[in-house]
Amino acid sequence: MTPNATGVDAVIDAVTAVLLIVGALMSLGAAIGLLRFPDLMSRMHAATKPQVLGLFLVLAAIGLQLREWWVWPVLLVAWIFQLLTVPVSAHMVGRAGYRTKHLHPELLSADELEAVVLRAAGERAAEKAQEAGPDAPHSRNGGHPGGITGDSRPKGNGGASS
Amino acid sequence: MSRRRISFRTELPLLVWLVVVWGALWRDFSPGNLVFGALIAVIVARIFYLPPVELSGRFNVLRAIPFVVVFLGKVVAASFQVMYLAIFRGPSVTNAVVAVPLRSHSDLMVTATGHVISLIPGSLVVEVDRSTSTLYIHGLNVRNDSDTAKLRREVQDTEASLIRIMGTRAEMDALQAEGWPATRGVSS
Known part of the structure; x- marks a missing residue:
């Protein structure tokens, strides 16, 4: 950290260079994956994993170069938020992609979700047919308590009530 | 707004995290700033309604x-x-x-x-x-x-x-x- 120690400076610069290059390679890997993978969900793998590591390496390089202690907490918080948000967005895209059939079934060696989704869809269709009223469409996204739409189930433990 | 009270101890990790984010964003970890951040963290955690995160109370x-x-x-x-x-x-x-x-x-x-x-x-x-x-x-x-x-x-x-x-x-x-x-x- 002493400014006149040129040896240390050179080492830090070298480490920074390596970090930046590997981080950029990770982004390149993600881009190649986006181009080459056959369907949406494989592409989500490419869009999430190398990019998280790439960001980590680039942030580490920034931290090394700025040499101020206060950048480290900022960089750490930025990376943790990345860790927290990337799986969620990948999950939402993957979920929507699966439901809208943006996948190649012939490339799946096993699919244990298909039957569940079909069953849930069947139950929902049956419900809709039962209601058979003009207000049927709005139940399309409504809570289907026991089914696969588990995230729309009301929280049982929050005691949320008026 | 009715909400089951969760104990201060189970809420503490959330408050600490909020204070750390506050300090990091201000790039200032001086005691005064942290106390103010803690105050805001408590207010935010009290006012904004979210389902309580049920921590188990143990962390190894x-x-x-x-x-x-x-x-x-x-x-x-x-x-x-x-x-x-x-x-x-x-x-x-x-x-x-x-x-x-x-x-x-x-x-x-x-x-x-x-x-x-x-x-x-x-x-x-x-x-x-x-x-x-x-x-x-x-x-x-x-x-x-x-x-x-x-x-x-x-x-x-x-x-x-x-x-x-x-x-x-x-x-x-x-x-x-x-x-x-x-x-x-x-x-x-």
């Missing part, structure tokens, strides 16, 4: 540190694996969607497992069924049944490690009863 640091190290290693491995598959396998990669039932029914544990699983090699959460606490995982490069079994075991190992770090007593006991030795390492 000795198990958390090796878990974090292994996790970071796996993130690196995941990146290189995806890169390798992208370049050398590309369009012909074979995948699978696998249902993995979890032991725990706590939202926090299912969420944490899903997050970790999404960041380690070859798996991505497609769907969560809260009522049965089942994760539907999309596995990259899963070619046959033995790969499927491996993926399923990896997810359940991850959940086991997380339970050992911050699961409730009941979950720990269930884990023990299942025959997972407590001394088992975090890696699969």
Whole structure:
């Protein structure tokens, strides 16, 4: 950290260079994956994993170069938020992609979700047919308590009530 | 707004995190700034209604540190694996969607497992069924049944490690009863 120690400076610069290059390679890997993978969900793998590591390496390089202690907490918080948000967005895209059939079934060696989704869809269709009223469409996204739409189930433990 | 009171102790990790974010964003960790941040954290946590996160009240640091190290290693491995598959396998990669039932029914544990699983090699959460606490995982490069079994075991190992770090007593006991030795390492 002493400014006149040129040896240390050179080492830090070298480490920074390596970090930046590997981080950029990770982004390149993600881009190649986006181009080459056959369907949406494989592409989500490419869009999430190398990019998280790439960001980590680039942030580490920034931290090394700025040499101020206060950048480290900022960089750490930025990376943790990345860790927290990337799986969620990948999950939402993957979920929507699966439901809208943006996948190649012939490339799946096993699919244990298909039957569940079909069953849930069947139950929902049956419900809709039962209601058979003009207000049927709005139940399309409504809570289907026991089914696969588990995230729309009301929280049982929050005691949320008026 | 009625809300079940959660104890200060279970809320403390959230408040500490909010204060750390506050300090980091202001780039100022002086006591005055932190006290003000803590004040705002308490106000935010009191006013804004969110379902309370049910922490179990225990957190095993000795198990958390090796878990974090292994996790970071796996993130690196995941990146290189995806890169390798992208370049050398590309369009012909074979995948699978696998249902993995979890032991725990706590939202926090299912969420944490899903997050970790999404960041380690070859798996991505497609769907969560809260009522049965089942994760539907999309596995990259899963070619046959033995790969499927491996993926399923990896997810359940991850959940086991997380339970050992911050699961409730009941979950720990269930884990023990299942025959997972407590001394088992975090890696699969």
